[in-house]
Amino acid sequence: MGKVNIEIDGKQLTADVGSMIIEVADEADIYIPRFCYHKKLSVAANCRMCMVDVSSLPKAVPACATPVADGMVIQTQSDRAIDAQKSVMEFLLINHPLDCPVCDQGGECELQDLSVGYGEDVSRYVEGKRVVKDKNLGPLISTDMTRCIHCTRCVRFGQEVVGIRELGATGRGEHIEIGTYIESTMDSEVSANIIDLCPVGALTAKPSRYKARAWELRESPSIAPHDCLGSNVNIHHRRGEIIRVVPRENESINEVWLSDRDRFSYQALTEGKRLLKPKIKKNGTWQETDWQTALNFAVAEMKRIIGVSKGEEFGTIVGNNSTLEESFLIQKLIRGTGCNNIDFRTRRRDFSKDQYSGVRAGFNFPLQDLDTMDATLLIAGDIRHEQPLAALRVRKSTGFGRAMAINPFDGEYNFRLYQEIQPEPHLLAQEFACVLAAAAQKQPDKINAEIKDWIEGITFTEQHAIIVDELINGEQSCILMGVYVQEHPQAEVVNWIAEQVARLTDSKWGYMTQGCNAAGNKMAGAVPNQSEFGGRATPGKNAKQMLTEGLKGYLIHNCEPDVESLWADQALANLQNAECVIALTSYEDGRVSDYSTVMLPIAGSYETSGTYVNVEGRWQSFSAAVPAPGESRPAWKVLRVLGNLLDTSGFDYESSVQIRDELKEKQENSRDKKESRKTPPELHAASEEETKRDSLGLYMVDPMVRRANALQQTSKASTHPISISRVTT
Amino acid sequence: MTDLSYDKSLHLKELIPQSEIDEIDCWIKKYPNDRKRPPIMPALKVVQENNGNYLTTEMMQAVAEYLDVPHVAVYEVATFYSMFNLDKMGRHVLSVCTNLSCSLRGADKVVEHLQNRLNIKLGETTKDGLFSIKEVECMAACGGAPMLEVDKIYHENLTEEKIDQILSEMAAKDLPTQEDK
Numbered sequence: 001m002g003k004v005n006i007e008i009d010g011k012q013l014t015a016d017v018g019s020m021i022i023e024v025a026d027e028a029d030i031y032i033p034r035f036c037y038h039k040k041l042s043v044a045a046n047c048r049m050c051m052v053d054v055s056s057l058p059k060a061v062p063a064c065a066t067p068v069a070d071g072m073v074i075q076t077q078s079d080r081a082i083d084a085q086k087s088v089m090e091f092l093l094i095n096h097p098l099d100c101p102v103c104d105q106g107g108e109c110e111l112q113d114l115s116v117g118y119g120e121d122v123s124r125y126v127e128g129k130r131v132v133k134d135k136n137l138g139p140l141i142s143t144d145m146t147r148c149i150h151c152t153r154c155v156r157f158g159q160e161v162v163g164i165r166e167l168g169a170t171g172r173g174e175h176i177e178i179g180t181y182i183e184s185t186m187d188s189e190v191s192a193n194i195i196d197l198c199p200v201g202a203l204t205a206k207p208s209r210y211k212a213r214a215w216e217l218r219e220s221p222s223i224a225p226h227d228c229l230g231s232n233v234n235i236h237h238r239r240g241e242i243i244r245v246v247p248r249e250n251e252s253i254n255e256v257w258l259s260d261r262d263r264f265s266y267q268a269l270t271e272g273k274r275l276l277k278p279k280i281k282k283n284g285t286w287q288e289t290d291w292q293t294a295l296n297f298a299v300a301e302m303k304r305i306i307g308v309s310k311g312e313e314f315g316t317i318v319g320n321n322s323t324l325e326e327s328f329l330i331q332k333l334i335r336g337t338g339c340n341n342i343d344f345r346t347r348r349r350d351f352s353k354d355q356y357s358g359v360r361a362g363f364n365f366p367l368q369d370l371d372t373m374d375a376t377l378l379i380a381g382d383i384r385h386e387q388p389l390a391a392l393r394v395r396k397s398t399g400f401g402r403a404m405a406i407n408p409f410d411g412e413y414n415f416r417l418y419q420e421i422q423p424e425p426h427l428l429a430q431e432f433a434c435v436l437a438a439a440a441q442k443q444p445d446k447i448n449a450e451i452k453d454w455i456e457g458i459t460f461t462e463q464h465a466i467i468v469d470e471l472i473n474g475e476q477s478c479i480l481m482g483v484y485v486q487e488h489p490q491a492e493v494v495n496w497i498a499e500q501v502a503r504l505t506d507s508k509w510g511y512m513t514q515g516c517n518a519a520g521n522k523m524a525g526a527v528p529n530q531s532e533f534g535g536r537a538t539p540g541k542n543a544k545q546m547l548t549e550g551l552k553g554y555l556i557h558n559c560e561p562d563v564e565s566l567w568a569d570q571a572l573a574n575l576q577n578a579e580c581v582i583a584l585t586s587y588e589d590g591r592v593s594d595y596s597t598v599m600l601p602i603a604g605s606y607e608t609s610g611t612y613v614n615v616e617g618r619w620q621s622f623s624a625a626v627p628a629p630g631e632s633r634p635a636w637k638v639l640r641v642l643g644n645l646l647d648t649s650g651f652d653y654e655s656s657v658q659i660r661d662e663l664k665e666k667q668e669n670s671r672d673k674k675e676s677r678k679t680p681p682e683l684h685a686a687s688e689e690e691t692k693r694d695s696l697g698l699y700m701v702d703p704m705v706r707r708a709n710a711l712q713q714t715s716k717a718s719t720h721p722i723s724i725s726r727v728t729t
Numbered sequence: 730m731t732d733l734s735y736d737k738s739l740h741l742k743e744l745i746p747q748s749e750i751d752e753i754d755c756w757i758k759k760y761p762n763d764r765k766r767p768p769i770m771p772a773l774k775v776v777q778e779n780n781g782n783y784l785t786t787e788m789m790q791a792v793a794e795y796l797d798v799p800h801v802a803v804y805e806v807a808t809f810y811s812m813f814n815l816d817k818m819g820r821h822v823l824s825v826c827t828n829l830s831c832s833l834r835g836a837d838k839v840v841e842h843l844q845n846r847l848n849i850k851l852g853e854t855t856k857d858g859l860f861s862i863k864e865v866e867c868m869a870a871c872g873g874a875p876m877l878e879v880d881k882i883y884h885e886n887l888t889e890e891k892i893d894q895i896l897s898e899m900a901a902k903d904l905p906t907q908e909d910k
Contacts, residue, residue, distance in 0.1 A: 168801030170808040172866075181804035182786055 004070040009077060016126035019065035021074055022050055032076050033114050035092075035199045036151035037064035040256060042160055047092070047151050049114065051084035052076050060084035067349020082118075089118040092149050094200025095130045096200070103147065105201030107214035111149065130647040132177055138185035139713040140192050140260060142209050142232060148178050148202040154194035161257070163395050163414035164188050178202070187715050188414075189388040189698060192260045196246065207267055207710045208244040212236075220625035221248055223612050224262035225321045225516045225605040226705055227387045228362060228616035229253055231262050235606050235625035242266045242606060242626055252368045253614070259388035260454075260714075261698065261705055266606065268587070268707035275588035275601040276630025286593065290633065295638075298598050298644045301580040302337065305553035311339035315546035318526045319559030321702050322635070324619075325659040326393075327517070327524035328532055329639040329651070330557055335531060336648025340540025341551070343528050344521040345485075346565035347514050349690060351542050352681065355531040361617030363510035363521040365478065369395055374401040374474030375507070377435075377467060379494065380428060381482005384412055385698040385716075387512055391415075394480075401474065404467050406431055408691075409484075419467055425691035429490040432497045433683055434460040438468040440505040446504050454680045471505035479504075481511035484695055487566065489686040498682050513615060515702065520613030523667070532663065533670035550574040557584040557635065558602065560703050562591050564696060584635055587703060602635040603628035605704060609656040610636065611663075621660060739787050741795040745779045757796070765798050769806045772796060773813055782822065783814040811865040819854040819861035821899050824878040827864050830871035839875050840864070842889050846896060859903060860896075 002017040008030050020043065024585040025032050035047035045065035052063045055073040060080050075081055093115060100106045132145040155178065158165045166186050171177050176362060180186075195205050217236040224231040224245070231254035236244045245266050246260035278294030279286045289297075306314045316334045318327055327344065334342050370376070370393035384391040394403055395415040402418035405411060408425035423431035438460040440447045471477045479498045486493055495511065502509035513519065525531035526539040541549070547561055548570045562572035573579055575595040583596040586604040593599065602608075607628040612623040628634065636656050645653030653659050699705050699717040711717060737874055756771040772792050777784050784807055793803040807813045811824070823843060827836045840851060843862050847855055854861040870876045873885025877892075884895055 165801055166797035168799075168805045170801075170804050172809045172811075181801060181808070 004068055004072075006068050006070070006074065008074045015068045018067055021052060021066050021068055021072075023052075024068055025063065025074075029613065030076060032063050033118065034064060035040065035110060035114075036153060037052075038156075038197060040152055040161065041153060041156045041197075041471055044156065047087060047149065048088045049092070051081055051088060053078040053081040053084075056463050060242055074292040080121070085122070086118050090117060090120065090124070093119055093123060094127075095146075096149060097146050099147070103144070103201040104142075104204040104209055105147075105198075109201060110199035130174065131365060136183065136185065137180070137203075138187070138191075138715070140206055140264060141186060141195060142206040143202050143398045144202055144204070145177065146178065146202075147200045150176055150178060151199055151202055152178070153197040153199070154178065154203060157194055157197055158188070161193075161392055162188050162190055162397075163313065164458060166191070167194070172220060172721070177562045185715060189261070189385055189716060190257060190392065192263050193247075193257050196256070196258075205244055205263075207264055212238050212243045217243055220606075220623070222606050222625055223516070223620045224258070224265075224275070225612065226261045226265060226701060227259070227389075228513045228518060228615040229367065229387055229389055230516055230612050230618065230620050231258055231389060232620075233258060235266070237626045240626050242270055245606075252366060253618075254389050255392075256388055257392065261388070261701075261711060262658060264710050265705050265708045267709050267711070268704045269604045271709055272587050272704075272707035273589040274604075274632070275585055275599055276632065278601060278631065279588070279599045281597050286599075288413075291633075291641075294598055294600060295645055296642060298582045298600065301553060301582065301597070302555070302646065305580060306337050306339050309552065310591040311337070311341070311540075313552040314339045314554070315341040315345060315541060315551045315559070316343075316555040317543060317546065317561050317565075318342065318521060318557050319702065320344060320346075320521070320564075321517060322521060322526070322558050322607065323608070323656070324517065324520035324524050324556050324613055324663060325373065325610050325656045326557065326635045326639060327521045327526040328659060328663055329636055329643065329653075330555075331531060332650065333639055333643045333646060333648055334555070335537060336643065336663045337646055338529060340538045341546055342526055342540060343543035343546065344518070344526045346547065346561055346571075347487050347696075348491065348543065349487060349489040349566065350493075351544065353492045354539070358530075358534050359519075359523050361613065362513050362615040363508075363617070365508040365510065365616075367614075367616055369391070369476065369508070370478070370480075371396045372401075373397040373476050373478050373570040375470040375477035376401065377471060377477075377479045377507075378405040378407065378411075378430060379479065379481040379498065380407050380409070380484040380488070381480075381512060382409070382411060382416055382484070382695065383480070383482060383512070386483045386695075390512070401476075402470055403565050404470060406435070407482075411580045417546060418470070421463060421467075424688075425488075426686040426688045428485075428488060428691070429493040429497065429683060429686070432494055432501075433458050434464045435467055436497050436501050436504075438464040439471075439501050440515065442468055442472060443504045448679055451500060454683075468501075469507060471507045477505065477507040479507055479509040481509075482511050483514050485511060485648070486513060487695070489690045490681075490683075493681045493683055510615065514696075516614070517612045519615065519617055520611065520619075522662070523613060533666050535670070547571040547574060550577060552578060553580045553582075554578050555582045555584075556592075556596075558586070558703065560592060560706075561601055562595070563700070563706070564702065577717065584638060585703070587707060588634065589707070600638055601628075601630060601632035603632050603640055607632075608634035608636070611656075611660050619660075619664075621657075735790050735800070736787060739791050741776075741791040742793055744788060745776055749775050749779055753795070759889055765796055768796055769798065769803055770810070773807055774802070777813060782818045785818060811863065814863075817854070818863075820859050820903070821861070821880055823860060823862045824865040824868070825851075825862065826866070826868050826870070826874070826876050826878075828867040828871075830867070831875040834874040836875045839877060839887050842892055843877075846893070856877075860899070876909065 003014050008025055022032050032050045034050040036044045043065050045062045050063040051060040053075040055567045132143050134143045155167050170181050195203050210500050216238050220235045222233050222235050224233045232248040232250040233239050234248045245263050249256050253677050277288045280289050331342050398415040404419040406421045437455040437458040440455050479502050485494050498509045528542045531537040565571050581596040583592050583599045585592050606625045609623040640651050699711045752775050755773045756768040760767040776788050789803045790800050793800045847860050851864050875887045876885045
């Protein structure tokens with residue numbers, strides 16, 4: 001790409017040919033006012049606020065739609081530029097209501113800020129202002145359409161970024177309106193980003209409406225806890241109460257976006273029924289108690305059950321969203337007592353690889369590379385609802401590349417699929433094996449005898465061959481497995497095939513995981529076959545065995561196996577029949593109070609410090625944004641005390657950072673163990689019963705999301721077979 | 730998107746005769762395969778003419794489904810252009826241009842006179858269903874401003890007398906059409 005030399009406000013700059021003046025100015029930190037321009041959206045040039053003065057042109061031009069040319073001399077503050085900007089501002093304010101004092105955007109409004117800079121004190125217009133009827137866009141977004149200045153950022157976001165056009169600009173001139181034209185709600189899983197995009201108060205967040213003023217809020221960085229990307233967020237809080245969650249820009253993870261799930265789940269913390277004091281169930285009734293009594297009670301019960309059964313009859317289930325530090329402490333603690341039954345994988349059926357130790361995150365390539373894939377093969381899963389922001393990246397790649405899918409279920413995609421194969425769920429691995437056979441035939445010099453034997457007798461169709469061609473021909477290509485794959489009884493077969501196909505076609509491969517810290521939980525050793533970083537451990541029972549066989553005692557941390565595990569009904573029965581269930585939980589509603597014997601209140605997300613390891617293996621640490629309510633304590637502190645009370649050694653941590661540093665050191669010292677199977681797994685038919693779809697809905701994935709009111713009122717929440725009533729009963 | 734008013738059972742093929750579908754298909758073929766939005770305008774025009782000069786929401790949805798574009802893309806087009814009517818219109822539609830040239834040459838007087846004569850406001854239809862007055866954007870007849878269009882015929886350089894004449898001609902023409910019924 002060629003370069004040109006330009007001058008903005010006396011600053012000599014070099015810029016790429018074809019870039020717009022506003023991009024170059026932004027890069028050089030020269031401020032140009034704007035409403036409709038947004039770096040992630042196409043250029044609309046309809047607000048006209050970014051008028052600048054180009055010396056070679058007879059009148060002011062919009063900086064967002066004027067490409068740079070060599071020798072251009074641009075002034076953003078000349079009389080002509082300022083005059084144009086002031087005139088535009090006067091036009092924009094003709095119809096904009098003067099309701100800043102009751103507007104939620106007040107204090108952080110681009111129009112308000114710019115009218116201070118460019119507006120006149122008094123309007124010359126005496127005519128009536130137009131009024132636009134508000135639209136009902138559902139439980140997440142509140143509208144005040146009279147305030148709209150028709151920048152069309154929200155329309156372009158739907159059209160370009162999400163690929164689902166829900167909003168449009170209807171009417172013309174004075175009568176133009178942004179809306180859905182007919183009564184309809186916004187259903188996309190990333191819809192609320194238009195709140196951030198809206199430069200005025202036309203679109204604001206419904207759950208936090210009228211709750212606080214922008215200048216009263218304090219901002220703390222954190223990591224969103226609901227999918228394996230680990231989106232970066234800022235927590236806005238006032239006097240210890242979370243008011244809202246907004247995206248924190250991180251180009252390599254969430255760009256500038258945030259999924260609705262990550263944005264509104266905080267409601268569970270502020271409005272959910274929190275457990276505020278430790279409680280012990282005595283003769284069937286709950287009694288509040290102090291920490292000391294509760295912990296002593298829990299320790300006595302653990303010692304009793306573990307002692308009698310030599311650890312066989314006690315099981316520990318760790319939630320998907322536990323932090324790295326919590327998972328590490330809990331496995332250290334439980335193994336210290338001589339019990340080996342610990343697992344976080346409540347949604348896994350295939351444990352055939354457990355005998356091999358090793359740690360690897362889901363992806364072996366940066367998430368950002370999804371943007372530039374020429375070919376993407378999606379295996380099962382529902383990427384839009386499982387990792388909404390990853391779906392936006394795949395969609396970006398389909399602008400030039402091709403996406404393909406082998407999915408047993410009707411997928412809802414926000415991009416066009418080039419090829420789609422829909423096998424029976426129990427024949428997923430068999431179908432994928434055909435792709436491997438096709439790849440082997442195309443790349444005969446890359447296969448070894450083992451693969452040759454393995455694919456013996458497997459035939460493939462033209463469609464499989466086309467998929468392989470795409471993967472081979474694409475300069476960059478990848479195979480992406482959805483969460484469903486890891487729930488499939490043949491997960492390891494599918495993973496192995498993916499690895500082989502990727503090797504043969506020179507593609508990247510990765511699998512998506514449930515929850516935000518699956519990689520971290522595994523690194524921390526919250527699995528029955530290995531301790532931290534693939535360390536040796538006496539094998540214990542896995543989650544399926546613990547939940548379906550029934551044990552005398554359970555320790556459950558930050559999860560509800562009766563809702564979120566694959567064996568929910570059996571888990572519920574076994575938890576109810578257990579002699580003792582120790583629950584580390586933030587909430588006291590749901591059936592946890594039904595089956596547990598002692599409830600220990602722990603801090604929720606954003607109330608504790610810790611580390612999440614995302615699907616790329618990226619460690620993201622955060623500190624508490626707000627204090628935990630009542631007597632609830634960060635889980636790592638609770639576990640530390642439990643460890644000491646259980647007389648296990650090495651529980652004298654002063655802070656979660658200390659635990660993290662220790663883990664980091666252990667990671668560096670551990671040999672880089674690659675999870676690899678020595679022999680290829682066997683391909684056998686899975687049972688139809690075990691492969692029927694049982695995925696958790698978009699807003700059902702963890703205890704926090706299940707208690708977020710606004711999300712539960714959306715149409716996406718109600719489409720799932722597991723209804724919310726199962727939690728609240 | 731949950732279109733609360735969207736009736737999935739309404740297909741364009743059931744709303745208009747095959748000959749009209751063929752015409753829409755002919756328009757679709759004029760544009761590249763991946764360009765789905767250009768045929769929206771001709772398709773709406775065909776559907777509107779078939780439906781007695783107006784469009785319903787269901788029809789716009791049916792057009793959107795047929796062309797495989799978002800519903801709102803069709804709403805945008807239908808609400809933007811003044812030649813698409815979203816309400817039932819009178820037998821004769823008097824489209825008055827109120828754009829710049831016509832306004833400078835007295836379009837507001839034309840509107841006022843029409844309103845007085847027919848005793849309705851802009852955008853309304855007379856009770857007998859004979860006349861509707863509609864404000865439209867420039868019809869490319871600035872040379873003869875002010876102008877109005879009645880049943881696809883342009884009338885230029887309007888004066889009050891000329892308007893009266895047009896109206897009485899219309900009324901006269903309508904007498905025989907009563908017999909047609």
